Amino acid sequence: EIVLTQSPGTLSLSPGERATLSCWASQSLTSNYLAWYQQTPGQAPRLLIYGASTRATGIPDRFSGSGSGTDFTLTISRLEPGDFAVYYCQQYGSSPLTFGGGTKVEIK
Amino acid sequence: QVQLLQSGAELKKPGASVKVSCKAFGYTFTSYSMHWVRQAPGQGLEWMGMINPSGGTTTFAQKFQGRVAMARDTSTNTVYMDLYSLRSEDTAVYYCARVSLSGYIPGDYWGQGTLVTVYS
Numbered sequence: 001e002i003v004l005t006q007s008p009g010t011l012s013l014s015p016g017e018r019a020t021l022s023c024w025a026s027q028s029l030t031s032n033y034l035a036w037y038q039q040t041p042g043q044a045p046r047l048l049i050y051g052a053s054t055r056a057t058g059i060p061d062r063f064s065g066s067g068s069g070t071d072f073t074l075t076i077s078r079l080e081p082g083d084f085a086v087y088y089c090q091q092y093g094s095s096p097l098t099f100g101g102g103t104k105v106e107i108k
Numbered sequence: 109q110v111q112l113l114q115s116g117a118e119l120k121k122p123g124a125s126v127k128v129s130c131k132a133f134g135y136t137f138t139s140y141s142m143h144w145v146r147q148a149p150g151q152g153l154e155w156m157g158m159i160n161p162s163g164g165t166t167t168f169a170q171k172f173q174g175r176v177a178m179a180r181d182t183s184t185n186t187v188y189m190d191l192y193s194l195r196s197e198d199t200a201v202y203y204c205a206r207v208s209l210s211g212y213i214p215g216d217y218w219g220q221g222t223l224v225t226v227y228s
Contacts (some may be wrong), residue, residue: 035214037153044203044218045145045153056216088153092207092214096169097143097155 002026002091004100012108019076021103023089028069033093036065036074039102040085048087049074079105110134112204112219119225125192128222130204137185138162140206143215144178144189148200158207159187194226 003026013019023034032052037045047056049065052072062077076083084107089100111133118126130142143158157168159178166178177190191198202222205215 033211033214037215044221045205045215046218047214047216050213056213090153090155090214092211095167096171097214099153099155102152 001096002029002094002098004089004091004098006087006089006100006103008103009101010104010106012106013079014108015079015081017079019074019079019083019105021074021076021087021105023067023072023074023100025070025072025091029091030093032068033091034065034067034072035090035092036063037088037090038083038085039088040082045088076105110206110217112206112217114202114204114219114222117223117225119227120194122195122226122228124194124226125190126194126224128189128191128202128204128224130187130189130219132185132187132206135206137180137182139209141209141211142178142180142187143205143207145203145205145215146200147203147221148197151200154200156189156202160209161187162209191224194224196226196228198224199226200224 005024007022034052036049039045053065064075066073086102086104088102113131115129138161141158141160144156159166161180180187204219
């Protein structure tokens, strides 16, 4: 099973600031099958990025994903009020599919 | 538009079983696999398994092997997830999510979630 480790656990930032979230995999991911999701309280996760760097339909370009192999990053260029949420990475190239433990982005 | 509509909240005793449904709207049902993910209160996301609605084949996380079943009804565009021998640790919100059959695009649409509470 591929273990995903997200860092930091919590990120305290102000609106307008840049957020950088990390996700490390215990082994190299097949075809960079790495996704990022955003989840707000009481809501289902929302797909932001797949294939490590492809934005999902309707996702604004202030969200970007990068990385390959075992090291991946989600960057939010300028935080807006609706971006304060929990973010999860997921690898979906190897069964069982696994998620990271999440990074909470909170308002400073 | 694409929508996944799940069944309502359930309250169960330990040892009982639960069936959660997920009805798909707005796309060709057999062109996407359906995955189930759960989230315990205040915790992260956990993948349980998937079903290919086209042939009905399933894959489960080892943790749930022998305790979970998934089925589909192509006449109603609905998938079902059964979890047996419930224990308190199964208290969670259960989500269905569609995934492209190629596997390249993961959960782009999710159901609203079904809260299953196991209490004694």
